[in-house]
Structures are given as C-alpha cells and as structure tokens.
Amino acid sequence: MFDMTLIQRGARLRRSPFFEATQRHGAKAYTVYNHMLFPICFDDLEAEYWHLLQHVTLWDVSVERQVEITGPDAFAFTNMLTPRDLSKCAVGQGKYIVITAEDGGIINDPVLLRLGENHFWLALADSDVLLWARGVAFNSGLSVNITEPDVSPLQVQGPKARELMQALFGDAVTKLRYYWFVETKLDGIPVVVTRTGWTGEVGYEIYLRDGSRGGELWERVMNAGAAYHIRPTGPSDIRRIEAGILNWGADMTLENNVYEVGLERLVDRDKQTTYVGRDALLRIRNEGPRRKLVGLEIEGARIAFNATKWPVASAAGKAVGPVTSAVWSPRLKKNIGFAMVPVAQAALGTALQVDIPGAGTRQATVVPMPFIDPAKEIPKS
Amino acid sequence: MFDMTLIQRGARLRRSPFFEATQRHGAKAYTVYNHMLFPICFDDLEAEYWHLLQHVTLWDVSVERQVEITGPDAFAFTNMLTPRDLSKCAVGQGKYIVITAEDGGIINDPVLLRLGENHFWLALADSDVLLWARGVAFNSGLSVNITEPDVSPLQVQGPKARELMQALFGDAVTKLRYYWFVETKLDGIPVVVTRTGWTGEVGYEIYLRDGSRGGELWERVMNAGAAYHIRPTGPSDIRRIEAGILNWGADMTLENNVYEVGLERLVDRDKQTTYVGRDALLRIRNEGPRRKLVGLEIEGARIAFNATKWPVASAAGKAVGPVTSAVWSPRLKKNIGFAMVPVAQAALGTALQVDIPGAGTRQATVVPMPFIDPAKEIPKS
Numbered sequence: 001m002f003d004m005t006l007i008q009r010g011a012r013l014r015r016s017p018f019f020e021a022t023q024r025h026g027a028k029a030y031t032v033y034n035h036m037l038f039p040i041c042f043d044d045l046e047a048e049y050w051h052l053l054q055h056v057t058l059w060d061v062s063v064e065r066q067v068e069i070t071g072p073d074a075f076a077f078t079n080m081l082t083p084r085d086l087s088k089c090a091v092g093q094g095k096y097i098v099i100t101a102e103d104g105g106i107i108n109d110p111v112l113l114r115l116g117e118n119h120f121w122l123a124l125a126d127s128d129v130l131l132w133a134r135g136v137a138f139n140s141g142l143s144v145n146i147t148e149p150d151v152s153p154l155q156v157q158g159p160k161a162r163e164l165m166q167a168l169f170g171d172a173v174t175k176l177r178y179y180w181f182v183e184t185k186l187d188g189i190p191v192v193v194t195r196t197g198w199t200g201e202v203g204y205e206i207y208l209r210d211g212s213r214g215g216e217l218w219e220r221v222m223n224a225g226a227a228y229h230i231r232p233t234g235p236s237d238i239r240r241i242e243a244g245i246l247n248w249g250a251d252m253t254l255e256n257n258v259y260e261v262g263l264e265r266l267v268d269r270d271k272q273t274t275y276v277g278r279d280a281l282l283r284i285r286n287e288g289p290r291r292k293l294v295g296l297e298i299e300g301a302r303i304a305f306n307a308t309k310w311p312v313a314s315a316a317g318k319a320v321g322p323v324t325s326a327v328w329s330p331r332l333k334k335n336i337g338f339a340m341v342p343v344a345q346a347a348l349g350t351a352l353q354v355d356i357p358g359a360g361t362r363q364a365t366v367v368p369m370p371f372i373d374p375a376k377e378i379p380k381s
Numbered sequence: 382m383f384d385m386t387l388i389q390r391g392a393r394l395r396r397s398p399f400f401e402a403t404q405r406h407g408a409k410a411y412t413v414y415n416h417m418l419f420p421i422c423f424d425d426l427e428a429e430y431w432h433l434l435q436h437v438t439l440w441d442v443s444v445e446r447q448v449e450i451t452g453p454d455a456f457a458f459t460n461m462l463t464p465r466d467l468s469k470c471a472v473g474q475g476k477y478i479v480i481t482a483e484d485g486g487i488i489n490d491p492v493l494l495r496l497g498e499n500h501f502w503l504a505l506a507d508s509d510v511l512l513w514a515r516g517v518a519f520n521s522g523l524s525v526n527i528t529e530p531d532v533s534p535l536q537v538q539g540p541k542a543r544e545l546m547q548a549l550f551g552d553a554v555t556k557l558r559y560y561w562f563v564e565t566k567l568d569g570i571p572v573v574v575t576r577t578g579w580t581g582e583v584g585y586e587i588y589l590r591d592g593s594r595g596g597e598l599w600e601r602v603m604n605a606g607a608a609y610h611i612r613p614t615g616p617s618d619i620r621r622i623e624a625g626i627l628n629w630g631a632d633m634t635l636e637n638n639v640y641e642v643g644l645e646r647l648v649d650r651d652k653q654t655t656y657v658g659r660d661a662l663l664r665i666r667n668e669g670p671r672r673k674l675v676g677l678e679i680e681g682a683r684i685a686f687n688a689t690k691w692p693v694a695s696a697a698g699k700a701v702g703p704v705t706s707a708v709w710s711p712r713l714k715k716n717i718g719f720a721m722v723p724v725a726q727a728a729l730g731t732a733l734q735v736d737i738p739g740a741g742t743r744q745a746t747v748v749p750m751p752f753i754d755p756a757k758e759i760p761k762s
Contacts, residue, residue, distance in 0.1 A: 009421040010686060012630035012631040029388065128509035132513065139519070139521055237391055247393060
C-alpha cells in the first residue's frame with residue numbers, strides 16, 4: 001500500500017469519502033488538489049489510457065470541491081461570477097464556465113449545476129473559489145449563502161459507461177443530454193448524476209451527497225461495473241490532451257484569459273447583465289490577446305509526461321513561452337501538447353524549439369487542436 | 382532521489398526556487414501547500430527535532446506564498462482584512478495576524494510585514510488569500526493592487542540561528558526585535574530578514590526577492606552554517622506542538638474563530654476602524670464560544686504523528702470532537718496534542734477518550750498549553 005507519509009504531514013490534508021476504497025483497490029500514488037488527497041494512478045499512464053478507450057473507468061474526483069450558492073439572490077450573484085449567461089441555464093442543466101477576476105484572469109473553470117432557481121453548485125478546479133465568492137459577496141449587497149456542501153463526485157467514463165449507468169440507474173440517466181443531470185438515489189444513497197467528464201470519452205459523473213456512504217457507493221459501482229470490465233484509474237492526461245481539454249493550474253492560470261486559451265465560447269457576448277471582469281474581457285477582445293495557447297507536435301523519441309513547464313524558443317532561438325502539457329500519444333504515435341506563445345508564434349505551421357529538461361532540445365511545430373476529436377456522442381460546445 | 386511522480390501529475394504544482402537544492406540535499410518526501418511542492422523531511426521526525434533543539438536548521442518555506450498589497454488605499458484595505466489594529470504596526474515591523482471571514486471564521490493566519498505606509502506582504506498558510514483579498518477589494522471602492530510577488534522565504538531556526546545570522550548579515554539582523562525585519566542583500570541577492578519562525582526556538586526568516594537566485598542563497602546559507610552544524614529539515618511538528626503553535630488546516634480552519642482556538646490576542650478590541658468579521662466576533666465574544674481547542678495528554682505507548690483527525694469521546698463515551706494534532710514528545714516522554722471539544726469538556730483535568738485508528742482507545746486528559754514554553758528569547762505575544 002502507498003506510504004502516505006511520502007505526501008502528507010499531519011492532518012491538514014483532507015481525505016475523500018472514497019479514500020479507503022482507493023487504498024483497497026490499489027492506488028499507487030496521490031497528489032493534492034483543493035487541499036485534499038487525490039489518487040492519480042492505479043497502473044501506468046498508458047495502461048489506464050487504453051482501458052478508458054476500450055472499457056469503462058472509475059475515477060475519484062471528490063477533489064472537485066463543490067461551492068454551493070443559495071439564498072434569494074443566488075441567481076443574480078452566481079450570474080455575476082461568470083461571462084456565461086446563466087439565464088440560459090435551466091434548472092436541471094449544467095454548464096462548463098469560467099470564473100473571472102476583475103482583470104479577466106481565469107480564477108477557475110468549474111462545471112456549474114443549477115439545482116434550483118436559486119441553487120447552484122460549482123465543481124472546482126484547484127483554487128479556493130469558496131474564498132473568492134465569499135469575498136465578492138461581502139460588499140455586493142446581495143443576499144446569498146456560500147458554503148462547501150457534503151458533495152463528492154466520481155467519474156464513470158469510457159465507451160461502456162452508458163451501459164453501466166443504464167444498469168445502475170435505468171433510462172432516466174442514459175437519456176440525459178450532454179451537461180444535464182438528474183437527482184436520484186442508488187440503493188438509498190442520495191446522488192446527482194450528470195452527463196459530464198474530463199476525458200473526451202462518453203462519460204458521467206455521480207455526485208455523492210452523503211460522505212458517510214462513499215465506500216458503499218464505490219463498491220456498488222465497481223460490482224455493477226464488473227460486467228463491463230470496469231477499473232479504477234487516475235486522470236487520463238493522454239486522452240484529455242488529445243482532446244484539447246485544459247488543466248487549470250498548468251494550461252491556464254489566473255494570469256491567463258479566455259482569449260489566450262481558446263475558451264472564448266464561454267463568454268456570452270449578448271449577456272444583458274454585468275459580471276466580474278466584463279470590462280477587462282471587452283478590452284482584451286478588442287485589442288486581441290498578446291499570446292495564445294497552441295497545439296504542438298514535438299519531434300523525436302517518445303517523451304515522458306511533463307512535470308514542469310518546458311521552455312519554448314522561436315526558430316531563431318528566442319525564448320517565447322512554456323509548454324504547459326505534453327505527452328506521447330500512443331494512437332498518433334507522436335508527442336503532442338500545448339504551449340503558450342506570443343501571437344507572432346501562434347500561426348499553424350510555426351517552427352519552434354522545446355527544451356526538455358534532461359532530454360535536450362527538440363524541434364516542434366504549431367498544429368491544430370484537438371489532436372483527436374472527443375467521442376462522436378459529445379457535441380461541440 | 383525522491384520519485385516526484387508519487388505526488389504530482391503534470392505541471393500544475395509549482396516548485397520553489399530552492400527545489401533543486403532540496404533535491405540535492407536529500408529531501409525524502411514532499412507534500413503540497415498553496416499549490417506548491419513542499420519538502421517535509423530530510424530525516425526522521427525525531428532526528429530533525431533534536432537537531433532543531435541543539436543546533437540550527439534550514440527549512441524551505443517558499444510555500445508561504447506572499448500576497449502583496451500596494452496602492453494609495455493599501456493601509457486602509459489591509460487593515461480591513463484583520464481584527465489586529467495595523468495602525469500599531471510600524472514600517473519595518475511585522476505582526477502575526479488572522480484574516481477573518483464575515484462570519485468570524487479564520488481564513489488564514491499569516492505573518493504580515495509592513496514594508497511601507499501602503500505596502501504589505503502576507504506570508505500565508507494554505508489557503509488562497511490572494512483570491513479572498515481580490516474578492517473583497519472588488520466592491521470596496523478602495524484603490525489597491527493585490528498580487529503575488531516573487532518572494533520566497535527560508536527559515537533558519539534553532540539555538541545557533543543567531544550566530545549564523547550574525548555571520549551572514551552582521552549586527553543589523555541580530556539586533557532585530559521579535560517580528561521586526563530589515564531589507565538587505567547577501568552577496569547582492571535581495572532579501573528581507575525577519576525575526577520570526579514556526580518552531581518555538583530562536584529563529585529568523587530570509588525572504589528571497591529574486592526567485593532566479595534560490596540555489597545560490599541556499600548554498601550560501603548552508604556553507605556559512607557548516608560551522609554551526611546546520612542541516613535542512615522539514616517542519617518540526619513535535620516542537621511546534623510542544624510550544625502550542627497551531628497549524629491552519631489541521632488545528633483551525635474556516636469553521637473556527639479566534640475564541641475557539643485561543644488566538645483572541647489577535648483581536649485588538651480598541652481598534653477604531655471596522656474590519657471584515659467584526660460584528661460576528663463581537664457576538665461570539667459576548668455569547669462565548671461553543672467549543673475550545675484544548676491541550677491533551679494521551680496515555681499509553683508512544684503514538685505516531687496523526688495523519689487524520691482522531692475521534693474524541695467524553696468519559697461517558699459520547700463523541701465530542703477531534704484530535705487535530707498529536708505526537709510523542711521525546712522530552713516530556715508523553716503523547717501530547719490538541720483537541721477541539723465543546724466547552725463542557727474543555728476544563729483542565731477533564732477525562733476524555735481518544736480513538737486512534739488501528740491502535741485502539743486511549744485515555745486522555747485536558748492539560749494546559751503550551752506543553753513546553755517557547756525559547757526564553759521569544760516574548761509572549
């Protein structure tokens with residue numbers, strides 16, 4: 001079993017309701033995300049990738065800590081946090097959104113669920129949006145409650161996910177449109193089931209609403225999944241990079257805006273009400289971003305998944321920015337990734353050089369994203 | 382060398398300017414703190430403890446990410462974030478403060494440094510105060526800039542710390558009063574040196590102001606420290622628990638207030654201006670807190686440092702709260718720690734029971750804190 005003292009000291013870091021289950025099922029490593037321990041692998045990266053492509057995987061994403069916003073002004077307030085127009089989000093529907101700072105920087109890119117007219121959840125990437133939202137609320141004059149509810153998601157992803165969800169929940173779930181959800185129970189365990197994921201494959205998330213029943217829910221899914229060859233995994237960074245899915249903290253941070261990272265579709269330009277960062281985003285859009293996150297093919301032998309941001313230089317040798325994610329794609333048989341470069345280096349076909357620590361300099365070329373489309377069942381959003 | 386893939390996936394987690402140095406010097410484990418890798422041990426907990434008590438230790442605390450607040454209203458704004466009265470904090474002086482939420486909850490317990498009339502740094506515990514502060518500023522009407530500067534502290538702690546700092550910086554540093562600081566250089570490397578620490582021993586922090594020079598600063602301190610038998614370590618949780626020093630995230634969280642955790646000295650009751658959480662803290666003080674963090678002696682054989690919060694029950698067997706930190710004190714030859722319990726169980730001498738996962742139930746008694754006073758050079762604050 002993994003020696004937890006390699007990654008924690010004292011009781012500061014929280015554990016998922018599925019933590020003991022991940023230990024029983026052989027998690028080999030954990031990282032930390034939103035102040036919680038996060039299982040990142042049960043096998044090697046490529047074995048988990050092929051399993052995701054062929055079968056169905058179970059991934060503990062409790063670390064997507066929820067922020068719950070309720071109260072009489074919950075709609076007005078939540079709508080103020082994002083450039084998406086939430087008047088277009090029905091109760092029962094979710095949206096992939098960005099939370100923007102006053103300067104247009106990306107604070108987080110959560111999945112938002114609208115559980116009621118004035119009831120929202122944000123399933124977070126790795127930053128304390130609870131503190132941001134409470135800070136913004138402080139002087140807002142709006143009446144809201146902003147808390148962290150007892151809600152912990154699991155991802156069920158892969159081509160057999162639909163059949164497994166059918167077996168677990170019946171038609172109500174398999175009829176879900178992309179990003180919609182239902183509130184339901186499984187053997188009396190309260191859950192919300194969404195049609196969402198972070199893999200580019202067909203997938204669902206099961207949001208557990210009672211942390212005391214994590215082990216029970218995990219085993220229930222694993223047992224039903226046996227017929228579909230389910231296995232627990234960590235995040236499939238290979239697949240998400242192939243699909244052009246970004247990882248907040250690596251591919252985009254508070255220093256970036258949607259126009260730099262290709263998320264301008266998350267700005268509803270006809271939105272009638274104001275929101276934090278609107279003026280800044282208008283200005284950036286009018287001026288044009290100074291840099292862009294581009295797709296990159298990196299020549300040469302197979303690379304290991306980058307653990308740091310790698311320096312990128314222009315063909316003339318001038319430092320231009322970092323590779324933010326890069327990995328070997330077993331299907332493309334190429335090294336692929338993302339780099340943040342000035343617009344002058346962002347055109348398709350631009351030749352660049354990547355300095356890989358300990359592995360020398362490689363030639364690279366700017367290419368279109370995604371590298372491999374998401375599964376055909378997933379609409380372009 | 383430690384296998385970093387055991388605790389990270391991709392380039393999301395940042396590295397300290399001293400990261401390569403900690404690798405060269407044999408760090409055996411890392412955790413994650415403020416989205417950064419944090420070296421937590423170079424030897425076993427007790428070996429590092431005795432070294433801290435007898436010699437001098439070097440500890441990479443770059444993870445105390447700084448928030449810098451500048452601009453014409455920086456004083457007014459920063460003073461609004463904390464119940465301490467910053468009009469009593471001179472330029473050149475620091476303060477241990479709490480940042481409070483509107484409900485009085487503790488968002489963070491940083492060391493604040495006042496570098497100018499309108500220039501502050503907060504050296505943070507593990508929560509995104511950058512987001513909180515920017516959120517509060519958004520509707521505040523105050524003109525401030527809130528950023529994360531390129532500033533990375535090192536701790537130099539232990540009875541020989543003063544001699545080492547004298548050798549490195551001369552009298553300007555060794556004459557510092559507790560919590561005061563100087564801006565200076567070491568071989569041209571820009572630093573701020575404070576008389577602060579997290580050990581209960583005599584100590585200093587060197588805040589590096591140029592991240593490109595981390596390795597250089599580290600080796601400079603190690604070389605000068607050789608004469609004082611310096612060695613790199615992680616945090617000394619044994620010594621800080623003996624001294625009654627709290628760890629945000631474990632011993633106190635956003636769910637707690639200063640009256641629960643014995644930090645009421647960080648509220649200046651004669652403060653003339655308002656601040657976030659003032660009304661809530663007044664109410665809590667008048668009503669009295671419902672629970673208290675108490676010192677605990679736990680009977681029986683030596684315990685391992687707790688990695689989770691352990692359940693505490695009353696003598697009658699009723700669950701009353703968690704142990705937040707507990708460890709074996711080699712000097713007291715006792716198991717000591719902190720527990721958060723209802724005021725009914727908080728009186729000195731109260732008998733409690735602690736349920737240690739995998740190690741059965743132990744009798745415990747509420748005792749005074751600290752268990753061992755801080756070094757005599759450290760004033761009661």
